[in-house]
Amino acid sequence: MTDTNLNDHMPTRKEVARAVGHKCLVSRRNFLIAGGVTTTVMITMNPGTPLAKEVPASITTYPRKLIGKLSSLRQDEPVDFTYPDEGAYSDNMIVKLGVEAGGGIGPKRDVVAFNYACTHQGGPLAGSYKADTKSLGACPLHLSTYDLTRHGILISGQAYQSLPQILLELEGDDIYATGIFGLIYGRMDNLHG
Numbered sequence: 001m002t003d004t005n006l007n008d009h010m011p012t013r014k015e016v017a018r019a020v021g022h023k024c025l026v027s028r029r030n031f032l033i034a035g036g037v038t039t040t041v042m043i044t045m046n047p048g049t050p051l052a053k054e055v056p057a058s059i060t061t062y063p064r065k066l067i068g069k070l071s072s073l074r075q076d077e078p079v080d081f082t083y084p085d086e087g088a089y090s091d092n093m094i095v096k097l098g099v100e101a102g103g104g105i106g107p108k109r110d111v112v113a114f115n116y117a118c119t120h121q122g123g124p125l126a127g128s129y130k131a132d133t134k135s136l137g138a139c140p141l142h143l144s145t146y147d148l149t150r151h152g153i154l155i156s157g158q159a160y161q162s163l164p165q166i167l168l169e170l171e172g173d174d175i176y177a178t179g180i181f182g183l184i185y186g187r188m189d190n191l192h193g
């Protein structure tokens with residue numbers, strides 16, 4: 001790292017993206033040390049000009065977490081897991097719906113995962129899965145219900161945002177959580193509590 005004063009010029013997201021696109025500078029070693037969460041990289045500002053200089057920038061990425069085996073899932077039997085951390089509102093469920101769903105993985109694209117915190121006021125949705133409608137809810141506080149076949153969109157109730165969907169990847173029989181589509185209730189940023 002250089003001794004650049006960060007206050008001179010904090011890089012914008014666009015500048016970071018452009019610099020990273022130019023491969024500036026995440027070494028494989030640093031990426032592995034960071035565990036795929038937060039990585040400090042050096043980026044070149046104003047490349048190819050007399051004002052070019054290197055500055056540090058932090059890039060935060062979602063962790064890649066092994067959450068289960070495809071072969072162990074039983075239809076309509078949710079399995080709980082935490083993601084992206086162990087903090088508040090990090091409880092989620094993965095379920096094999098038996099019908100194709102948006103964002104679903106597996107041969108039938110019917111395996112999906114969602115956060116358990118109602119997007120209205122954080123009501124707990126654990127234990128509210130309904131196999132007949134492939135939905136989560138009704139929320140015990142104000143009855144919001146979410147459609148798990150359509151990215152957690154609201155079916156009814158007081159909420160106005162879809163339930164955050166956990167992005168999944170399948171590698172052989174292993175299922176990994178790799179990101180979140182939507183903002184978890186109670187967080188300004190999914191990755192920072």
Ligand code: FES
Nearest residue numbers: 118120121123139
């Ligand atoms: S907290 Fe769930 S509907 Fe209000």
